[in-house]
Amino acid sequence: MQYTTEVDLDIEAGEIKRGAVNCTELEDGSPVVFPYIIMKGKYKGPTLLLNAALHGDELNGIEVINRVFEKIKPEDLHGTIIGVPVVNTLAFRARKRVDPIDDKNLNRVFPGRENGTVTERIAYHFFNDFVRKADFGIDLHTGMKGHLLLPHPRIRTLNGFIPSLEHHRALGTEFIFQNEGEKGMLNIEAGKIGIPIVCFEIGVASVLDEYYINAGFKGVINFMRFYDMLDGAPEIPKQQVLLKDYHEVISPIGGLFYPKVKPGDVVSKNQLLGITKSPYSGEKYYVRASDNCYIIGIRSQPVVRQGTTVAWLMTFEKGNVLPPLDRKDVRIIPSKLFNDSQERGIDIKE
Ligand SMILES: [Zn+2]
Incomplete structure (x- = not known):
């Protein structure tokens, strides 16, 4: 070269x-x-x-x-x-x-x-x-x-x-x-x-x-x-959500983290997000959603310490649905986030 x-x-x-x-x-x-x-x-x-x-x-x-x-x-x-x-x-x-x-x-x-x-x-x-x-x-x-x-x-x-x-x-x-x-x-x-x-x-x-x-x-x-x-035509979801803040969930104990949800899941309050198990003390910690939320990220490397972030969540007060794009030839496709939320009876504010 x-x-x-x-x-x-x-x-x-x-x-x-x-x-x-x-x-x-x-x-x-x-x-x-x-x-x-x-x-x-x-x-x-x-x-x-x-x-x-x-x-x-x-x-x-x-x-x-x-x-x-x-x-x-x-x-x-x-x-x-x-x-x-x-x-x-x-x-x-x-x-x-x-x-x-x-x-x-x-x-x-x-x-x-x-x-x-x-x-x-x-x-x-x-x-x-x-x-x-x-x-x-x-x-x-x-x-x-x-x-x-x-x-x-x-x-x-x-x-x-x-x-x-x-x-x-x-x-x-x-x-x-x-x-x-x-x-x-x-x-x-x-x-x-x-x-x-x-x-x-x-x-x-x-x-x-x-x-x-x-x-x-x-x-x-x-x-x-x-x-x-x-x-x-570009494919744009019917609802695009603008998010300005997200919530990080930490593991309060060290050990191995076993995720129970994946990015893109919509979860209800108290739903299990994952479990940290300590191979030293045998202690288990169940990480749960503090509110109805959308999983925007999950820890994909299992070894965690006290305080390691294991999940990134969007609560529905923090998301804003954007108005439709002003452009003629956009192909509007359904939004999975919006449809899954509605199915669970969770509102995202417009
Ligand atoms: Zn980078």
Whole structure:
């Protein structure tokens, strides 16, 4: 593969190009490079940036980008797709969230520094060579090890900066989470210069999970249809729920956690969520729902300590059903969350 420091995105219509960007070199002289692939459609349209592995152990998004380039053909594409499947190349090599030597979180140092540490230089090249040249983007993440949450986009606000809700709704997930972000996050820093980047959480770190890969791929296709990069109507659930707060349930004892529900389940007050059993004392703790709620995440690694979060819940006072999208050719599909809730006689406020 040829390494370059300058990226030329100007390719012919119908063309696909692979390359790699050289960001810096390590102590032994080996280069720090991350790969990219560009597809320019036969038709004119916007430029979409797809990236994964800002955190090196988040793998599902890498496969989503592989599939996008395997399945979409330039003959069907309006505009350009830029894929950067592994941004944090050193953390990926180490099978870690961050590079263990530099120890900086890549998703806190955007827009990067030209003469900074290795992680800051990766951020600098990614931001200047790709982010600034895109019209919008989807930044694929997963939860940390053990944090298995439903597929959802995360809207991040900061000091009065509020990103566009529409770009997040365009993925077609049932729930959208909004919380306060931090300086240096990709979606915050790109959003501040007018480039909407949607952070899309699909699954959990260190594994490839077909359910979440499919959800990620479907979200990307919905987004591309929504913004007319592909023909066809995006599929959007009849009710999309915007959630601004969730409740974390901890295990009060250490041991092994046995989940009894899964992400996406609607549960009633006092329903059993899981059991922690201590192999030392023989003690058992039954984790129950404090209220009617929607399971947005469950711990997927069994060994827990006192205070480890084992479930992430949305109570129904905290969710808001969004009004229908004002767009003509959306294909409205049923919402499982809404239907399951109604079946159990639980109301979500409109
Ligand atoms: Zn991440």
